Amino acid sequence: GAGVSQTPSNKVTEKGKYVELRCDPISGHTALYWYRQSLGQGPEFLIYFQGTGAADDSGLPNDRFFAVRPEGSVSTLKIQRTERGDSAVYLCASSTSSSYNEQFFGPGTRLTVL
Amino acid sequence: GQQVMQIPQYQHVQEGEDFTTYCNSSTTLSNIQWYKQRPGGHPVFLIQLVKSGEVKKQKRLTFQFGEAKKNSSLHITATQTTDVGTYFCAGPGPSVGYQKVTFGTGTKLQVIP
Numbered sequence: 001g002a003g004v005s006q007t008p009s010n011k012v013t014e015k016g017k018y019v020e021l022r023c024d025p026i027s028g029h030t031a032l033y034w035y036r037q038s039l040g041q042g043p044e045f046l047i048y049f050q051g052t053g054a055a056d057d058s059g060l061p062n063d064r065f066f067a068v069r070p071e072g073s074v075s076t077l078k079i080q081r082t083e084r085g086d087s088a089v090y091l092c093a094s095s096t097s098s099s100y101n102e103q104f105f106g107p108g109t110r111l112t113v114l
Numbered sequence: 115g116q117q118v119m120q121i122p123q124y125q126h127v128q129e130g131e132d133f134t135t136y137c138n139s140s141t142t143l144s145n146i147q148w149y150k151q152r153p154g155g156h157p158v159f160l161i162q163l164v165k166s167g168e169v170k171k172q173k174r175l176t177f178q179f180g181e182a183k184k185n186s187s188l189h190i191t192a193t194q195t196t197d198v199g200t201y202f203c204a205g206p207g208p209s210v211g212y213q214k215v216t217f218g219t220g221t222k223l224q225v226i227p
Contacts (some may be wrong), residue, residue: 033215042118042202042217043157056213091156102147102159103215 002026004106006092012112013082021077021109025094032075033103034067035091043091049075050097082113116141118205120218128226133190135221137203144206146179146186151220152199160188160201193225 005024013019025032030051035043045059052072060066064082069075079086089110093103117140127133137146145164149157161170163179163186170177176189186203203218 035217042220043204045214045216048213048215050213058214093157102162103157105156105158107156 004092004094004104006090006106006109008109009107010110010112012114014114015082015084017082017113019079019082019111021079021090021111023075023077023092023094023106025073025075025092026104027073029094029096029104030072031095031097031101031103032069033093033095034075034077035093037089037091037108046077079111082111084113087111087113116205116214116216118203118216118218120201120203120221122221123219124222124224126224126226127193129195130192133193133197133223135188135201135203135223137186137188137218139184139205139216142183144183146183147204147215148177148186148188149202149204149217150199151202155199157202157217190223193223195225195227197223198225199223 007022032049034046036046037043047054047060047067048056049069052069064080067077089108091105091108093105095101095103120137145162147162148160150160151157161177166183167181168179174191178187190197200220200222202220204215206215
């Protein structure tokens with residue numbers, strides 16, 4: 001079956017612009033994670049959804065970052081007033097229920113802020 | 115906050131040699147997961163350990179969870195070029211309901227043919 005998909009695969013934007021990154025999890029997976037990965041680093045937790053609600057958003061760096069999952073499936077990560085430091089690969093992962101289960105990662109969106 | 119460190123950061127081995135990476139958490143973990151990320155790819159789940167002292171094997175890979183559930187190791191016997199990549203451990207914290215998953219710093223393995 002289909003895995004986790006993310007769009008776009010690459011996004012280049014200018015400092016100060018707004019961007020939206022989309023994640024399509026595996027069908028039926030109730031848990032969804034967003035991570036940010038910088039070059040040479042491990043994935044950094046941003047936010048976790050269980051169904052439609054953000055169960056843990058403690059990893060969001062500041063209030064420029066926001067994520068939604070209105071119908072408990074597709075999720076969108078929104079970044080306002082982008083900064084050069086936001087440049088990274090943004091990974092989405094889904095699992096059947098919680099952190100007690102393996103996570104299936106998408107290919108990621110490479111965000112470059114000029 | 116919770117920190118998960120891995121050593122070594124990099125490892126170059128001759129094909130056929132063994133390899134071990136160690137993972138240490140600042141807090142007790144309810145479980146630990148291991149992932150492999152190939153160059154240019156995304157993390158792929160390898161295994162999950164739940165019980166204190168648990169040891170699991172997958173062909174040439176042996177995974178161990180420490181007695182105190184704060185450390186773990188991955189050992190690869192007789193490395194092959196297909197083992198190239200970065201290996202991450204990841205843990206969700208001390209209790210089953212703790213959802214934030216912290217990934218380790220990773221160990222990048224290079225296998226010289």
